[in-house]
Amino acid sequence: MLTTLAAPAFAKTWHIEDGDITVKAGETKGTNKVSQGANQEVEDTDTIITNRNEGTASSNTVTIDANGKNDKVEVTLKDVNIDTSSRNKAAVSVTGEGDTNIKLNGDNALKSDTYRSGIYGSGSLTISGGTITANGDDGGSGIYSSGGVTISGGSTVTANGGNGGSIGGGSGIYSNGSVTISGGTVNAAGGDGKDGYGGDGIRSSSGGVTISGGTVTANGGNSTNSSGGYGISSLDVAISGGTVTANGGDSKDGYGGDGIHSNDIDLSGSLELTAKAGSPNGKALSQNGRELDLDTIKDKLGPGAKVTATDANGETKQVSIPRPVEPEGPVIPGDSSSSSDGGSAAPSAPAFSLPGLTVTDKDGQRISYTSTQSGNTLTVCVGRFTASFRISLAALRQLRAEGIETITFQTILCSTTLSVDELLAMGGEDAEVVLTHHIRSSTLTVGGKAV
Template identity: 70%
Template sequence: MLTTLAAPAFAETWYIEKGDITVKAGETGNDVTQNNVTTKNDTNTIITNREDKASSNTVTIDANGKNDKVEVTLKDVNIDTSSRNKAAVSVTGEGDTNIKLNGDNALKSDIYRSGIYGSGSGSLTISGGENDSLTAQGGSGANGISSSGSLTISGGTVTANGDDGGRGISSSGSVTISGGSTVTANGGNGTISGGDGICSSGGVTISGGSTVTANGGNGGSLVGGEGIRSGGGLTVSDGTVTAKGGNGDSKDGYGGDGIRSGGVVTISGNTVNAAGGSGGKVGGYGICSFDRVAISGGTVTANGGDGSSGGDGIRSGDIDLSGSLELTAKAGSPNGKALSQRGNELDLDDIKDKLGPGAKVTATDANGETKQVSIPRPVEPEEPSSSSDGGSATPSTPASPLPGLTVTDKSGAVISYTSTQSGNTLTVCVGRFTASLRASLSALRQLRAEGIETITFQTILCSTTLSVDELLAMGGEDAEAVLTHRLTDSSLTVG
């Protein structure tokens, strides 16, 4: 018989040893059922273990309606349901579920059951702090964490292990890893095929300084799993990613790809290391996209795996390299390509014009021959000569004195400059990479009275033109406008 307790809103700690726990969305909190007794409107549902040893009882979180939101905290939980033919934690429904981590949590499920099994179409979020962790172990043939909807991991340390061909993390929707998370996803070694480290049908996004390690499992008789497999693209904007394809059978197998995507692979920052696994027939690709690979920043390494046919470092119909990236691509032995665009090796001379200062692209073919293109960064001289910078390197009075108008170097020392007037524009020039133009608003007001409408400040790599009227509108009589150039960047302060 099911008993319902109606009580004022409160928070309670639920001990998993007492029995299976079901949590549903209530009117003002969660409705929690254990041992056929339902407590309504729990406002802070915390599930924990009373004892150190693992419990075989389960947790079911049901966000049934589309607008339902259920939040549950797992606090030092230890659940092992490998003897019950059940998942340790099940998530159902069309609503949003948030599992908050507190302390160290371990979930282990039975054969064909994921450590966390999300069967509903709603979103699943796993969140935690710097010292919070979760290890989710799938049973044989199952995933560490699976979600039929979108999956977000935000903060904490999460380890997800598939077993016997199961995936580390699997989502029918998107996978988002953010908030400085540390995520390790290991596909299980399989008797036939290895499991993927991370597999998403809707796309994978890694940001927020997160660290992600995704390893495909080895294939016993056929194919190694992919490190990261995405049907909807992969975006890495701020994170450290290591993705390794599993090895295939040494005679007839295929190596898994480090990263394999049906959509665009976009990498704009931090570090990505991707490596294809080896296979008796074909080595895996480091990075493979059936759409486009676009790398505009960060440090990227992409290595093809070895096989009777070697894998490519990067393989795509369109490889777009730009900005200040550092890319190292290596072909797998014996005949892979370092950068395979539409089946042909990318000519590094064709990408030079798109690379920014400090960029370096290195491609090593299957024979070990290396080609490289690099763009040096500008080096600012400590003391440019007076003949090259339009003035002395030591503090001095401006060559063309303008009351209230000075130029300083990067140390703040006053340096000389040249000034010219053309029509209503005053141009101030100095031969430095870094310098600041300083003008009191009272001086600008005087220049405006003399017919000067705009001021142009020119350094070696940068030129900025400002409206005198707009500057005057930004501050009071005693304010100072400071326009600073550093290499190609400029900034303005008024105060």
């Protein structure tokens, strides 16, 4: 597994200009063995690799070897600038079955040789924090992993596939496992092809692509005589959050690429997705070879969600869910005038305070409410999307003695009715009942325990 985190201070520094660097796990836990030139297997801790001159790229390489399954290697790349386009090597290679932590500090730029990746990993790759630009060359991927690729918050990752000739362009991010993005900023672009296809922005050959946060832009590469690349390509694609742009590549004499190409596209939550088909004949959201019908996903989208699909002819379709806005003043939901015994009774005059009963907003601050009684039902209304109804069991006993059998709590989009007798059976004298509404959902606790 390859993990990328923020860098610690105070560490030994190795300069890439002095030659190729190989880092292995040391004999003692927390140590490495670093080899460079005449210095072979030097015991080191908190290994830092950097450039003396950030503006001048080095053609030397970094190899991180966690050969044993239990090996753990930790390395920091600090403002590294490597360009191996003159050599048959990747700029940074990670080998072995063990765990490797690559910590990013500053801006790091990695460019590979022909058909090589900027970062090549034989295991899983995780990036968290820092900034990195990884460029493949002549059909190579920007980032390649034979395991999974995971990118989380705090990261700024730019991965560009190299342009290719007859073989085709490289992918921005290519994984033989899954690709998971939960935060940060990710820009992944497939390389262009001439006689070959355009590369994909993000491609997973197995395991699926999952995006739950961050800002993600995935562009398929263009092609002259073959097909344009896909923005995102995987057997399964699930997007539940973040801002995502997926564009298929164009083709001159072939077919345009799809914005998203998958057997199963799962869109949910408060995502913002813009997908554009490549020209000609590409699809914005291709599921099993057919354009996804946006009407079929409405029920799974959350507040503030927006999905925009533009086909190869420039026609745009969109589905969106408005984001609720808390009103400044109280909004009283409509009340029913029917009583529990089948008759009708006019509700009593509104009362804004009942002993032992409070209503709080989403920040826990007390707010005013309206209470009405119809027969043996007490209805408490508040004009908010999110609010909590709070009452002690002692106050409930008093209401029950006054003939109240049920209590209904109403917010703008949610209504819940509770049995007073059932609540009284759940706790002691001092227990508090808390009923919380959040948009259309509700939760109930008695004495701090969920019911």
